[in-house]
Structure formats: structure tokens, C-alpha cells
Amino acid sequence: MATRATYGSFQFDFLTSAGTVTVNDSLDLLAQFMGVQEPVEALTNLAMDGSLSLQRALEERLAIIDCTPADIQRFIVEHPPASRLVPGIKELITALQARGVAVYLISGGFRELILPIAAHLGIPKGNVFANRMNWQWDDETGAPTKLVGFDTSEPTAHNQGKPQAIARIRQRNPYNTVVMIGDGITDLEAVQTTGGADLFIGYGGVVERPAVAAEAEWYVYDYKALVDSLARYRVAMIGSGAWACAVVRMMAQNTKVDDPADEFVDEIRMWVYEEDYQGRKLTEVINETHENPKYFPGFHLGDNVVAVPSIEEAADGADLIVLCAPHQFVHGICKQLMGKVKPDAAAISLTKGMRVRPEGPQLISQMVRRYLNIDCAVLMGANIATDIGREQLSEAVIGYDNLDQAERFKKLFERPYFRIGLLPDPVGAEMCGTLKNIVALGAGMVDGLGLGPNSKATIIRQGLVEMRRFSRALYPSVREDTFLECCGVGDLVATCYGGRNRLVAEAWTRAHMDGSPRTFEELESELLKGQKLQGVLTSNEVQEILRKRHWEQDYPLFTTINRIINGYLTPKFVVDYEAGCTFSDPATAEGSDDDGDAPPVQRRSRKESVVPAVSVSA
The missing domain is CATH 1.10.1040.10 (N-(1-d-carboxylethyl)-l-norvaline Dehydrogenase; domain 2)
Known part of the structure; x- marks a missing residue:
């Protein structure tokens, strides 16, 4: 059974109905604009409660509204998309899309009214499922003049149509989890049908419908709850030399941002080999001054960087592990971390070197994969630590086997002065660095x-x-x-x-x-x-x-x-x-x-x- 944890993961497609995106139903608002609000809203409520079939409700509502293309254009100008959005929906969609989540808009309404909303939210036209109005065309001008119904062949024109739309989406992305959010009975159908959504989130921020709330696996009134529930990656830095400090400084700048699309936990734990510095523990000095005066003096690392003397403490609960230690010590580090990292964590090695064994050479990334049983990319390039600390133009590549992880690490590292390319040759990149x-x-x-x-x-x-x-x-x-x-x-x-x-x-x-x-x-x-x-x-x-x-x-x-x-x-x-x-x-x-x-x-x-x-x- 799908749970909130399903939503918190990233490998899913997110579907939302138009009623959960705007503070009012587009067709009802058009009816108000045309002066026929009350009878159209009555039909809308009957359809949303399941008392009237969707197709019949659409036919009767359109017949009452009886608009022209010019009416629709005036309506969009008078009611621009930004003025109609539910609070928090744009931030939610931005956060989802930043995580690589495909967002779709499924509506029992009409594309002519929905597409401007989708464009404002950054949802591609191809990700919008909605009905199409049929028009009578003028023989002389070739322009549409009179509304004559709608295309009933669209799946969204009928009850059980939203599950059909989801089936088409699954054909595009067969391996992803599908999460549906909605406020009506037709939205709830999306999870009650075989092959439909894996998780249904009910939304009551505009209209609360008891039947929907009773059946939803999760019911929310504010999109902030969904934004706050998105998983964020915890980052660990294993190492504290000059290069490690230059990198942790960039990561700290990227994780400490006030942005709902941010994928990372603000705090970064950095493992520091404990030693004395001017009569004090080096970790204490770093945590007090936010600078590593011994190995990277003069550079503020970030208030959100916490130095810890234990490798296990640094890696505990980390989703992304950045390894930046001298290569002769990595074997011991890996053995120390065996069985102590999250099984779904990912690593990236900034270490340049190899280990020679009787059976042949072993690169650092290969060592990490073997001992920690997690994916390990590499970051290599022309990277003099002090130059990067001074924010001088530099570049690097991430050598990867897993593209999704590489793109995530790119977001973690990249700064305006530190450019990163992606290279599907981790071994070649690591050999160069070695x-x-x-x-x-x-x-x-x-x-x-x-x-x-x-x-x-x-x-x-x-x-x-x-x-x-x-x-x-x-x-x-x-x-x-x-x-x-x-x-x-x-x-x-x-x-x-x-x-x-x-x-x-x-x-x-x-x-x-x-x-x-x-x-x-x-x-x-x-x-x-x-x-x-x-x-x-x-x-x-x-x-x-x-x-x-x-x-x-x-x-x-x-x-x-x-x-x-x-x-x-x-x-x-x-x-x-x-x-x-x-x-x-x-x-x-x-x-x-x-x-x-x-x-x-x-x-x-x-x-x-x-x-x-x-x-x-x-």
C-alpha cells in the first residue's frame, strides 16, 4: 500500500487535478464571467459528488455558458493565471520539478482554459490531459465562431477517465510511482482502479468533500505540508584538508538557501582527524570560527558546517557521502564505515590515487563500491584549493555510472565560479586524476x-x-x-x-x-x-x-x-x-x-x- 514515504521519495510522477491548482473551477468562473454562474455551479457540485455523470455535466454546463473564442480571450485577460492559483501550489510544483519529478495536470475541464494555468506553472503542454471544445468554423474567414459541444473521445470526458489518462502516463514512464492529488470523486477514482495511481492525496484547501477525505490515504489542507514532506538529502564530508574544505565551502553555500526547491539538509557534517591546534582541539576551533586555520586558513567554511572527530558520526544518516581523504587512508576509512552507511546512500570520491593488490590495481571508487556496497561517482578536474576558495573560475567533471546521482551531486557542488560537466567515464576520469x-x-x-x-x-x-x-x-x-x-x-x-x-x-x-x-x-x-x-x-x-x-x-x-x-x-x-x-x-x-x-x-x-x-x- 502506498504511504507518505512513497511521496517523500523522488522516483515518481505527480498528478494534480485542476480543482487543486486554482481557487475556483475554471468553467464555473467562465460561467460567472458570462452571467450564468448559479446553474453551472449547481451542475459542478452534482458531478463532483458523483450524483451526475461527468459527460452529462460537461454537456449541460457548456450549453448554458454558450461562449465564443473572443469571450474566452477576454476571460483569460480579466482572470490571469497568477491571480487564480491556490497558495503554495507553484512552490510545490517548482520543488518537485527541481527533483526531477514529472508533473502532470489532469482535468475534467477544457484545454482552452487550462493551458494558460499550466504554462504559468511550468507544466509542458504534453503533460496536460483535458477536454477540447468543438467549434463551428466560418466558411469565409476560417475562424471558429460558435461553440458546438466538446470532444467526447478524450478520456477525461467520462467517469473513470482519469485512470485512463494515468495508463497513458505509465506507458511513458513504466517504472515510476504515480502520486495523485485531487479534491473530487473523479480524482479518487484514479487510485481505486487497477493500473491507476499508487497513492492518492486528498486536498481540502478549496472545497472539503467528506467522501474524498474518508477514502484518501493522506488528506491535506495546505500545500506547505507536501513541500515540507519532500525528502531532503543529508550530506557528509569525509576529510578536512585544503581541497575538502574548498569543496565543503561550496556545498555549504548551496545547501543553506531559503528555497522550497532545495533538495539538501542545511547542515553538513565534516569528519576532521582530531589533532591539536595552538593548544586546542582542531574540531573545536573549526566549529567556533567556521574556518580551518591549519589547512585552509583565511576562508569561511559556512555556519552550517559542523566538524566532528568521528567518521561514523559524520556518515550517520547521510544520503550523500563526499570522500576527500589522501588515497593511502581510504582503505581504512572504508573498512571503518562498513555496515554503517545507509543502503540507499550514494558516494562521490574526490580522492586521486589507487591501491595496488596482488590481483591487480583498485581505484578508490571501486574500493568504495566493494566495501560500502553503494554507488560511487568521482569528481576530477583542475582544482587548486586556494583558487577555488578565492572563487576564481575553475571546472571539473563528475564521472558517473548513475546519471541521476551525478546530476544530484552537480547541484550540490556547482557554483557560478565552479563549473561542472557530466562524463559517463568514471574510470577514465579517475585514472587521469591519479x-x-x-x-x-x-x-x-x-x-x-x-x-x-x-x-x-x-x-x-x-x-x-x-x-x-x-x-x-x-x-x-x-x-x-x-x-x-x-x-x-x-x-x-x-x-x-x-x-x-x-x-x-x-x-x-x-x-x-x-x-x-x-x-x-x-x-x-x-x-x-x-x-x-x-x-x-x-x-x-x-x-x-x-x-x-x-x-x-x-x-x-x-x-x-x-x-x-x-x-x-x-x-x-x-x-x-x-x-x-x-x-x-x-x-x-x-x-x-x-x-x-x-x-x-x-x-x-x-x-x-x-x-x-x-x-x-x-
Whole structure:
């Protein structure tokens, strides 16, 4: 049996009768305009109570009114649609349509009177079911002149006609739930017939009919009750680093709006790894100042963002989960959330990286699907957090399998300065976001060597070639044009000029060239202030795949960068990557003497170059 919960969901078609949209019946008001109000209203009441057949009532009412097309035009001018609407109906329809709900208007009245109302409410003509007046046409002018009845072939001309109209709607949308709201017996028929509506909501805001109220599964007098009952999504942010804070700031702007069409709960819970900041808990500082002074200083996150130290608390009851933590920690986060998220929740990953397992690589979105058993899209693009915090023009794509969820996330994220496209290639988008961090290390090395834009452009171009080749080698379904999207070349260029991987790689290279080498861990701590470096870890993960599949020389830039960061080659080899990849693989000759082919720097094991999984503010 359909319930209010059915109405609160979004996968339904909403049907309303004309009597629940306007404060007066259009035909009765036309009768008043024509000076024949009382006899026409009497017939209307007999039909609505079920004492007179709908077809006979329509025939007799039209015969009494006996209007011309000019009369109808004058009537519409004198009684414009906005002046006749029931309070709250426009807000309700706007809220439904914003959620992707198809709204239909079914009326036992006439299209000539109903279509202006539908247009004002934003209901397409094709979603209006109503009767049509028949006219006598002048032979000389070809214009309609005299009313001669109506078209009785329309389903709405008869009792039980509204269920027939619903049957046609079901043919268009066979899988949706159908909700009907009405105030008369003919509206109630819509749910009493097999194949009719799934839920009937009675409306008594204009006329209360006891027979309808007695049979309705839900009876309301004010449309605000329906607006307030629409489901709204609760949002959780898992992570609180610079990028997470930039995103939560945009989400907070979008959820805190005074708009009945808003789909989101105002409050956003953000998981923050608890740590001290100037002698106080970081969560306390964020909740008091509405700013993350450690990782995103100077930017107001929003009064509706609540920092919590527990992942479980952040995700509890969330409908939309936004994951934005360093990729080396996501596996532990997913295991911690197993069985603790809503089964119908949806996730989106903003994390760039992958996990290497004995059976093969696993992308972050794949990990989320496996452990949490929910859909997971990805958001990738050229997104430097501080630029977005300053509201500078930026763009991203949502890579998706589920279009409905992608459109919902787009509404959650998009701002005038943050443009979002939809891309049906989540794997391709995520691979771009993962691999570009390796190329950014190479770009930073070029900068550290003091070389110019030509050299850097060469590294970026070769990096894009290897990103595309590697992605399609692992996942043949990845689309070619994905690499031309903002998640591909756009993100790559931004990262190679302004990202943290480039910054640290430049400093690391300068230190080596100055004869005072430093580790990535030292520079990460000094330059990133608690943020995590992704490129080194991703390079080692990708290189493990290349080595196992004997692909090292197919990806000369990836291979050379990895050998440089692990101390097997000097940074100068970044611009001689074709030679750098040809030396025998050091990983398979660990402990052997140098053969003199490759000038070594201070070597380190691959395990040492991985950023350790210590405490983190994601």
C-alpha cells in the first residue's frame, strides 16, 4: 500500500487535478464571467459528488455558458493565471520539478482554459490531459465562431477517465510511482482502479468533500505540508584538508538557501582527524570560527558546517557521502564505515590515487563500491584549493555510472565560479586524476633544474601520452576524449604549474643539485604543513604494476621519474627519460653492484619513499 514515504521519495510522477491548482473551477468562473454562474455551479457540485455523470455535466454546463473564442480571450485577460492559483501550489510544483519529478495536470475541464494555468506553472503542454471544445468554423474567414459541444473521445470526458489518462502516463514512464492529488470523486477514482495511481492525496484547501477525505490515504489542507514532506538529502564530508574544505565551502553555500526547491539538509557534517591546534582541539576551533586555520586558513567554511572527530558520526544518516581523504587512508576509512552507511546512500570520491593488490590495481571508487556496497561517482578536474576558495573560475567533471546521482551531486557542488560537466567515464576520469600526480613530480624536477617552458611542455606532453596509454591498457573501455576534458589535460596543466607535487619535487631537486639532499618526507612536513604528498606513493604503486607486467620501457617517463625519486638516477634524467628507462630494473637487482650505466644518487628502498600512514587531516 502506498504511504507518505512513497511521496517523500523522488522516483515518481505527480498528478494534480485542476480543482487543486486554482481557487475556483475554471468553467464555473467562465460561467460567472458570462452571467450564468448559479446553474453551472449547481451542475459542478452534482458531478463532483458523483450524483451526475461527468459527460452529462460537461454537456449541460457548456450549453448554458454558450461562449465564443473572443469571450474566452477576454476571460483569460480579466482572470490571469497568477491571480487564480491556490497558495503554495507553484512552490510545490517548482520543488518537485527541481527533483526531477514529472508533473502532470489532469482535468475534467477544457484545454482552452487550462493551458494558460499550466504554462504559468511550468507544466509542458504534453503533460496536460483535458477536454477540447468543438467549434463551428466560418466558411469565409476560417475562424471558429460558435461553440458546438466538446470532444467526447478524450478520456477525461467520462467517469473513470482519469485512470485512463494515468495508463497513458505509465506507458511513458513504466517504472515510476504515480502520486495523485485531487479534491473530487473523479480524482479518487484514479487510485481505486487497477493500473491507476499508487497513492492518492486528498486536498481540502478549496472545497472539503467528506467522501474524498474518508477514502484518501493522506488528506491535506495546505500545500506547505507536501513541500515540507519532500525528502531532503543529508550530506557528509569525509576529510578536512585544503581541497575538502574548498569543496565543503561550496556545498555549504548551496545547501543553506531559503528555497522550497532545495533538495539538501542545511547542515553538513565534516569528519576532521582530531589533532591539536595552538593548544586546542582542531574540531573545536573549526566549529567556533567556521574556518580551518591549519589547512585552509583565511576562508569561511559556512555556519552550517559542523566538524566532528568521528567518521561514523559524520556518515550517520547521510544520503550523500563526499570522500576527500589522501588515497593511502581510504582503505581504512572504508573498512571503518562498513555496515554503517545507509543502503540507499550514494558516494562521490574526490580522492586521486589507487591501491595496488596482488590481483591487480583498485581505484578508490571501486574500493568504495566493494566495501560500502553503494554507488560511487568521482569528481576530477583542475582544482587548486586556494583558487577555488578565492572563487576564481575553475571546472571539473563528475564521472558517473548513475546519471541521476551525478546530476544530484552537480547541484550540490556547482557554483557560478565552479563549473561542472557530466562524463559517463568514471574510470577514465579517475585514472587521469591519479596519474597526473606522477607527471607533476617530473614538472617540479624540471623547475628545480632551472629549465624553461619548452622542457616543461615536453614533460607534460609525454606525461599525457603515458596517462592515456596506461589507462587504456588497464581499462580498455576508457574513452579517448576523456583525456581532453578538464579532468585530463586541464588538471594535468594546473597540477604541473601550481600543485603540491610540483612544489615539493622542485624543492627536492634543488636540494639534490645543491649537494644537500633532503627527503620527500622532510619537505612534505615543511612545505605542506600537514597535507599529504600523493605523487611519490602513486609513482611507486604504478611502477609496481609496470614491473609485474614488464611494461617499464613502454612508459619511459613514468619509469624514469620513479627511478629518480627512489635514488637510482639523478634528477637530470627527467629530461632524458628515454635513456633513464633503459637501465636494468634496480628492483630486480637489489644488492647487485653498479654496472656504471646509471649515475646513482643516494639510494633508498621503495618502501622508504612511501609517505608513512601516520596521523592525518584528510
